[in-house]
Amino acid sequence: MNQEPGFEFWMPPAAVGFAGELDSLMVLLHVVMLAMFVIWGAYFGYSLYAYRSRPGGRAVYHVAGEKASFIPDALVLAFEVWLILGYGIPLWAKLKQETPPPTESLQIRLVAQQFAWNFQYPGADGKFGRREVSLVSAGNSIGLDESDPASKDDILSINNLHVPVGRTFTLLMTSKDVIHDFQVNAFRNKQDILPGMMTTLWFDPTVVGKYEIGCAQLCGLGHTQMVGNVFVDEPADYEAWLKGQLEMRIGTADARRDLEEARS
Ligand SMILES: [Cu+2]
Numbered sequence: 001m002n003q004e005p006g007f008e009f010w011m012p013p014a015a016v017g018f019a020g021e022l023d024s025l026m027v028l029l030h031v032v033m034l035a036m037f038v039i040w041g042a043y044f045g046y047s048l049y050a051y052r053s054r055p056g057g058r059a060v061y062h063v064a065g066e067k068a069s070f071i072p073d074a075l076v077l078a079f080e081v082w083l084i085l086g087y088g089i090p091l092w093a094k095l096k097q098e099t100p101p102p103t104e105s106l107q108i109r110l111v112a113q114q115f116a117w118n119f120q121y122p123g124a125d126g127k128f129g130r131r132e133v134s135l136v137s138a139g140n141s142i143g144l145d146e147s148d149p150a151s152k153d154d155i156l157s158i159n160n161l162h163v164p165v166g167r168t169f170t171l172l173m174t175s176k177d178v179i180h181d182f183q184v185n186a187f188r189n190k191q192d193i194l195p196g197m198m199t200t201l202w203f204d205p206t207v208v209g210k211y212e213i214g215c216a217q218l219c220g221l222g223h224t225q226m227v228g229n230v231f232v233d234e235p236a237d238y239e240a241w242l243k244g245q246l247e248m249r250i251g252t253a254d255a256r257r258d259l260e261e262a263r264s
């Protein structure tokens with residue numbers, strides 16, 4: 001765990017590949033705005049002094065032979081047009097519109113609820129088990145249909161998301177109740193999660209570590225308690241975690257079946 005909490009002067013530490021482009025946009029915006037503020041401010045101060053009221057002075061609105069220059073405004077306009085069309089929109093499209101295809105990205109389902117994050121991994125078959133609202137119970141928070149063959153190797157994890165470093169993953173997100181929002185500062189991008197609808201988010205984690213998940217949409221009294229963790233693991237650690245989770249799930253399912261058989 002290489003994250004040390006503490007004071008950060010600028011952006012929080014980044015743990016995804018696309019963070020560089022986003023952070024550069026932030027830096028560029030602030031540096032250019034600061035430069036404009038200083039230049040305009042200095043010129044404003046100079047004008048106040050140079051054209052101050054003096055005895056006998058009269059306001060002059062037109063000086064013969066002098067023409068106003070549009071060049072400073074044109075430069076600012078050109079920069080802003082480029083910033084939107086050449087930088088902002090393409091970056092937005094890449095992060096929000098161009099979700100990587102399932103063949104290139106690990107797919108993980110996220111079912112948010114008041115006040116927890118339920119993660120479902122499709123397992124070796126690559127297929128998510130069916131979910132059914134009527135099956136939702138205290139012990140089955142996402143309503144997974146255990147009779148569906150696709151659900152046999154699925155892995156469920158509450159509030160803890162594990163992903164391997166260096167591999168792109170996509171969250172397929174929906175909510176059981178109200179609107180939530182998945183946010184991890186080190187991952188930069190975030191997205192609302194809506195009941196009855198699927199939204200997606202993708203990340204390309206680059207730094208091994210533990211990062212906090214927060215809900216970024218006020219969702220009820222427990223909103224501030226809706227905290228989880230993303231663990232960006234070395235691939236071997238990730239595989240070991242998956243294996244452990246699957247064994248645990250099969251063990252629990254077997255125990256439940258034995259119990260039901262003993263009762264009947
Ligand atoms: Cu929430």
